[in-house]
Amino acid sequence: xxxxTTTETWEETVxxxxxxxxxxxxxxxxxxxxARLIRLLEADPFFTVIAPAREEEAVGIVTGAYMxxxxxxxLMQTSGFATIVNALASLACPFQIPLLMMISERGTLGEFQxxxxxxxxxxxxxxxxxxxxxxxxxxxxxxxxxVDGMVRQAFATQAPAAMILSPLLTKRAA
Amino acid sequence: xxxxxxxxxxxxxxxxxxxxxxxxxxxRLKAEEAxxxxxxxxxxxxxxxxxxxQNFYMLGxxxxxxxxxxxxxxxxxxxxxxxxxxxxxILMQLGAFxxxxxxxxxxxxxxxxxxxxxxxxxxxxxxTSTTTDIVAVAKGAGLQQAQWAAxxxxxxxxxxxxxxxxxxxxxxxKIDHGKPAGVTERDPVKIRLNFMNGLGTRA
Numbered sequence: 388x389x390x391x392t393t394t395e396t397w398e399e400t401v402x403x404x405x406x407x408x409x410x411x412x413x414x415x416x417x418x419x420x421x422a423r424l425i426r427l428l429e430a431d432p433f434f435t436v437i438a439p440a441r442e443e444e445a446v447g448i449v450t451g452a453y454m455x456x457x458x459x460x461x462l463m464q465t466s467g468f469a470t471i472v473n474a475l476a477s478l479a480c481p482f483q484i485p486l487l488m489m490i491s492e493r494g495t496l497g498e499f500q501x502x503x504x505x506x507x508x509x510x511x512x513x514x515x516x517x518x519x520x521x522x523x524x525x526x527x528x529x530x531x532x533x534v535d536g537m538v539r540q541a542f543a544t545q546a547p548a549a550m551i552l553s554p555l556l557t558k559r560a561a
Numbered sequence: 562x563x564x565x566x567x568x569x570x571x572x573x574x575x576x577x578x579x580x581x582x583x584x585x586x587x588x589r590l591k592a593e594e595a596x597x598x599x600x601x602x603x604x605x606x607x608x609x610x611x612x613x614x615q616n617f618y619m620l621g622x623x624x625x626x627x628x629x630x631x632x633x634x635x636x637x638x639x640x641x642x643x644x645x646x647x648x649x650x651i652l653m654q655l656g657a658f659x660x661x662x663x664x665x666x667x668x669x670x671x672x673x674x675x676x677x678x679x680x681x682x683x684x685x686x687x688x689t690s691t692t693t694d695i696v697a698v699a700k701g702a703g704l705q706q707a708q709w710a711a712x713x714x715x716x717x718x719x720x721x722x723x724x725x726x727x728x729x730x731x732x733x734x735k736i737d738h739g740k741p742a743g744v745t746e747r748d749p750v751k752i753r754l755n756f757m758n759g760l761g762t763r764a
Contacts, residue, residue: 412632412635412636435635437631437635437660437664438660438663439628439656439657439660440656440657440659440660441654441656443622443624443625443628443654444625444628444654444656444657444660445628446622446625446628447622447625447626447627447628447629447631447632448628448629448631448632448635448660449632450625450628450629450632451597451628451629451630451631451632451633451634451635451636452632452633452635452636453632453636454617454629454632454633454636454753454756454757454760454762455595455632455633455634455635455636455637455760455762456636456637456760456761456762457632457635457636459632473621473622473623474622474625476621477620477621477622478619478621478622478625478629481620481621481749481750482620482749482750482752482753483749483750483753484753
């Protein structure tokens with residue numbers, strides 16, 4: 388894999404690492420933090436990008452595509468993650484689907500909406516109770532290693548994986 | 562495209578039987594078409610129709626048969642893919658009609674068995690028993706090739722059209738409260754591996 392360059396944004400690194408791992412289907416429900424990443428993915432013909440109405444649909448689409456031989460990832464916000472728990476517990480986990488999730492973390496480190504702050508606190512307990520591998524990326528320098536490692540591990544171990552984008556990565560001034 | 566009964570409504574559609582229609586559908590699949598069955602009796606009747614390697618049986622995740630089938634259809638554009646689901650299930654995920662319409666996979670057909678009830682939990686009424694028309698909802702979401710099956714022969718004809726022509730399509734059958742013909746063996750990993758073998762994607 389090509390080395391990380393200092394001129395690359397975190398979004399550009401994510402795009403490069405997904406391509407290097409042949410993750411070519413993206414299904415997302417948008418949020419602000421993901422906006423630039425989504426623009427990059429939609430502009431790149433390597434990716435098939437589907438924007439469904441709900442995050443649960445994205446879980447289903449990525450699951451079906453995986454079984455059909457195409458690797459995919461679901462992008463969502465913390466509040467969207469809270470809506471997919473049943474799909475994780477009854478589809479991704481028991482069927483051993485390497486469901487990649489990239490979750491932009493809202494509700495902490497400067498949140499202004501009480502609902503976002505409260506739902507955010509449910510995310511890690513849910514991931515832990517389902518036994519789903521997860522890691523919050525906090526530093527620009529962690530992006531390539533974490534995304535590449537979690538993608539490879541998900542497919543090697545037939546297990547879902549949640550890559551959490553901390554405000555420390557996405558909101559803090561460089 | 563010939564529409565034998567273009568003006569069928571939920572009111573004029575004949576009351577059909579899910580077990581019989583599932584067998585009629587499966588009998589017409591000659592090219593290793595993929596079939597994704599939602600939970601409950603939909604799933605049991607697909608199982609009871611013969612365990613084709615290209616069948617996938619959901620064991621939860623109510624409402625996701627269509628999104629899963631959409632994913633398969635995107636991954637394998639040369640293979641025809643069918644999603645089978647009940648009215649109670651699709652009512653949980655009506656946005657999926659819009660997603661399918663906007664994505665416009667030529668190889669995807671959705672089949673909904675509409676008995677107006679959550680049959681497996683005691684036949685409590687669903688919204689389709691009162692005001693909601695699945696075909697109208699789908700058309701409103703942009704799925705223009707959406708039709709009620711008038712009777713068994715019309716159902717066969719709609720399936721044949723789906724096999725021969727481009728999708729996405731929706732076929733809705735009004736069904737009775739007959740019991741399913743079997744019960745799916747609930748082994749998720751075995752189900753997935755059989756399905757991936759059937760699709761030629763198991764590494």
